[in-house]
Amino acid sequence: MTPTGCWEPTASIEALQARALQLKYLRSFFDRRGVLETETPVLGRHGVTDLNLDSVEANFAPIIGCPARSGWLQTSPEYHMKRLLAAGSGPIYQVFRAFRSGERGTRHNPEFSLLEWYRPGFTDRELMAEVADLVCGWLECPAPHTLSYRDALVRFAGLDPFEVSDEELENRCERWLGEGNASGLGRDGWLDVLMSHEVEVALREQPPTFVTAYPASQAALARVSVEGGVPVAHRFELYVNGIELCNGYWELTDAEEQRQRFLADNEARKGAGKPEMPVDEALLFALEAGLPDCAGVALGLDRLLMLKMGKTSIAEVVAFPFEIA
Amino acid sequence: MASYSTNEFRSGLKVLLDGDPCAILENEFVKPGKGQAFNRVKLRNLTNNRVWERTFKSGESLEAADVIDQDMEYLYTDGEFWHFMMTDGSFEQHAADAKAVADVTKWLKEQDVYTVTLYNGAPLSVTPPNFVELEVVETDPGMKGDTAQGGSKPATLSTGAVVSVPLFINIGDVLKVDTRSAEYVNRVKNV
Numbered sequence: 001m002t003p004t005g006c007w008e009p010t011a012s013i014e015a016l017q018a019r020a021l022q023l024k025y026l027r028s029f030f031d032r033r034g035v036l037e038t039e040t041p042v043l044g045r046h047g048v049t050d051l052n053l054d055s056v057e058a059n060f061a062p063i064i065g066c067p068a069r070s071g072w073l074q075t076s077p078e079y080h081m082k083r084l085l086a087a088g089s090g091p092i093y094q095v096f097r098a099f100r101s102g103e104r105g106t107r108h109n110p111e112f113s114l115l116e117w118y119r120p121g122f123t124d125r126e127l128m129a130e131v132a133d134l135v136c137g138w139l140e141c142p143a144p145h146t147l148s149y150r151d152a153l154v155r156f157a158g159l160d161p162f163e164v165s166d167e168e169l170e171n172r173c174e175r176w177l178g179e180g181n182a183s184g185l186g187r188d189g190w191l192d193v194l195m196s197h198e199v200e201v202a203l204r205e206q207p208p209t210f211v212t213a214y215p216a217s218q219a220a221l222a223r224v225s226v227e228g229g230v231p232v233a234h235r236f237e238l239y240v241n242g243i244e245l246c247n248g249y250w251e252l253t254d255a256e257e258q259r260q261r262f263l264a265d266n267e268a269r270k271g272a273g274k275p276e277m278p279v280d281e282a283l284l285f286a287l288e289a290g291l292p293d294c295a296g297v298a299l300g301l302d303r304l305l306m307l308k309m310g311k312t313s314i315a316e317v318v319a320f321p322f323e324i325a
Numbered sequence: 326m327a328s329y330s331t332n333e334f335r336s337g338l339k340v341l342l343d344g345d346p347c348a349i350l351e352n353e354f355v356k357p358g359k360g361q362a363f364n365r366v367k368l369r370n371l372t373n374n375r376v377w378e379r380t381f382k383s384g385e386s387l388e389a390a391d392v393i394d395q396d397m398e399y400l401y402t403d404g405e406f407w408h409f410m411m412t413d414g415s416f417e418q419h420a421a422d423a424k425a426v427a428d429v430t431k432w433l434k435e436q437d438v439y440t441v442t443l444y445n446g447a448p449l450s451v452t453p454p455n456f457v458e459l460e461v462v463e464t465d466p467g468m469k470g471d472t473a474q475g476g477s478k479p480a481t482l483s484t485g486a487v488v489s490v491p492l493f494i495n496i497g498d499v500l501k502v503d504t505r506s507a508e509y510v511n512r513v514k515n516v
Contacts, residue, residue, distance in 0.1 A: 052361055102332075102383070103362070105354025176365075176380040178343070185361070185382070192360035197380065200357075220359050237358070247358045 009319040016319060019305055023095065025138055026115060026301075033130075035091040035117060040080030042097060046280035047072035049265035050220065051272060054101035056110070073099035076298050077116050078221065079283040082251070085118055085294060086286035093117035095301070106313045107243065109321050113301035120292040124222075124234045124250035127295035128210055131238060131246060135208070135299075139307055144208035144238060150228070152211050156202035157194040161215060162230045166190075188217050204242030212236045221258070222249035238299075240307050248297030255287035330386040331364040339371070339392040342379065346371045346390035346444050354383070371442065371449055390444065394452075397441045399433050407433065409441050409448070421448035431486035432457050432504050453504040458513055459483050460499050467495035480509075 009016070030037065047055030055072040062068045074080070077096045084092055098114040119127055132144050153161045159172065169190040173182035176197050182190065203209055212235070216224045219233030226232070234250035252258055259279070266276040305317040315321045329340060334352040341347070347368040356362040362383035369376050371392065381387075397409035397419065406420035407430070419441060425448045426433070432453040433439070440452040464480035480490040480500070488502055490509045497516035500509055 050359065052356070052359060103354070103356060105356075108354060108356065176378075177382075178379055189361045192357055193363065193380065195360065196355045196357055196363065197365070200355075218359060244358055 006324050010315040010321055010324070011317050011319050015305070015309060015311070015317045018309055019317065022138065022301065022305055022308065026093075026095065026134070029134055029137070030093045030117070033091075035093050035119075036089065038081065038084060038089070038092045038094050040074075040077045040084070040094065040096075042074055042099075043071050044074050044080070044280075045069070045071060046079070046282075047277050048075050049262045049269065049277045049279065050075075051265055051268045051274070054274075055277070056099045056101045075100050076114055078296070078298070079280050081116060081118055081296070082283060082291055083286040085120065086289050086291045091117070091119050104322055107303060107306075109302065109314050109318055111322070111325070112314075112318075114298050115301050115304075116296065116298040118251075118294050118296040120294040122250075122295040124212070124236055124248060124295050127248055127250075127297055128212075128236055128238075131248065131297055131299070132208075132210075135238065135240065135245065135304070138304065139240065141240060142207050144210050144240075145206070146210040146212055148213040149211055149215065149232070150213065152199050152203075152209075153191070153194060157198040159194075161191055169194075188215070191215070191218075200239065200242050200244070202242075203239045206239075206242075208238065208240045210236050210238050219252075219261075220247075220249065221252050221261075223252045223254075236297075243303050243307060244300075245303055245307070246297050246299035248295060250295045251291065251293075253287060253291040253293060255284050258287055259284055326391065327389045328386045329389060331366075331381050331383050334364065334366055334387075339390040340368070340387040341390045342368060342370075342377065342387060346392050346449065347377065348392075350376065356383075371444065374450075391446075392442060392444050392449065394440050394442050396438050398438050399435055401435060402430075402433075407451070409439065409451075412438060419443070419448050421451055425449055426451045429453055431482075431484050432459075434459060434484055455503060455505060456501055456510065457504055458499055458501050459486070461490070461494060461496050464490065464494060464496060467498075468492045 043058055053075050055075055058071045058073050060069050060071050076098050077094050081092060094116050096114045096116055097111060099111050103110055136143055150161055153159060170182045173190045173193045176193055213227055213232040214235045216231040216233055219235060222233040222235040224231050224233050236248045238245045262279045269276055302314050302317055311317055329338060334349045336349055338349045339346055347370050349368055351367040353365045355365055364381045364383055366379050367376060396412045398412055400408040400410055406422055407426045409419050411417040429451045441448050442450045459482040461480045462483050465478050476492055477489045478492055479487050480494055481487050488507055488509050495516055498512050499514040501511050501513050503510055
């Protein structure tokens, strides 16, 4: 796939300089707001249970007092950072190198830079305002609009995600997957098709847009409440030029609810023929000890740099992407 | 027959989709952060040259299509089939039907070499070289001295193709023509 002897970076020196400037901007942004920079492990005992996230396994030789054990490169610093929050860290941020197996494309590299931060006492709305300050201050773009997941699908895909029947959703997805090929994806899978093939494409022509109020089935680690008669997750994503830039939650703090979601994730993994992942008990203990009410968000820094520089491929802003790393 | 997974799809790979042989043109990985991964693929259907867009779940696979390109010399047509012969010394012959040769008939000159695409061993399509040299069999008389600039006129070539040529071209001239655009390039021999 890649010629041997290919040693040069795929990003220009100018892109490397812009990356350094971006880091400086972020650190000064959080410094001014009194948010503490932290570092947490890249190599952990646990991966994630998410159906659609696969951790990279990194096994470890035995050391004194500890037999050989399997480990996982973290897909985000979320669990460790929540343990810090439960220990009373106050507001924290981190510039993290995250790993996701099997993800490579014009906007994906399996190893990528993630900015993640947590704000005790903030709601999702308050954190969205801070995300807008950070992103617009750097990209010099107009302030984002906000669109609910429901309105985004109604407007750009022409159907109501909470009302549409399974049958209609499946038929609709055959437009993209071909006749008879859309079965078995499930409701969230079908909605993902419409989100990535229709909504995301339409958002390229829109000003920066927050999508909020996701279906409860896509809550991940966000709390859920009833809005407009349906349970929706306090989860938000920001799209700039149709590029998904961040994913944030008004965080779930209920340990028991969290455990149930982990178990449900593993059921879904089993159903999809994926290996089950051990549940991170340390996180659940931290939630039991008391995670402060908080909102948190993870933002892709390589994509932010792509937008800053007007690049269309992540390889143009990453010195050595996967193939030549 | 082998099959290929979405992560092996690359430009030029030949696969079977809905029973038709197709060539992959583009393969784009799309995945919402917390959502399902898909591959948005563009393919050219080799039976009709139409471009298809189709999305696959990442990790799905398609059967490989037995499609190969071979250099062959054009021999003759019997009206129903156009006959080609391998240039590898095997003298193996293949008969292409009207669907396979399509509008390439207008560039077919006996003894010239063409690319014949075989699907399951039978000709699927014929591709002419980018440039061919053909004789003019019909055109208005040439205007002497007008070799620099000025208008153009139609000329019919020995294969039946009609191209727009400069006014100085005469019947019997041999022209170099770009088959991709059907445009006159230059005169290689004049009478």
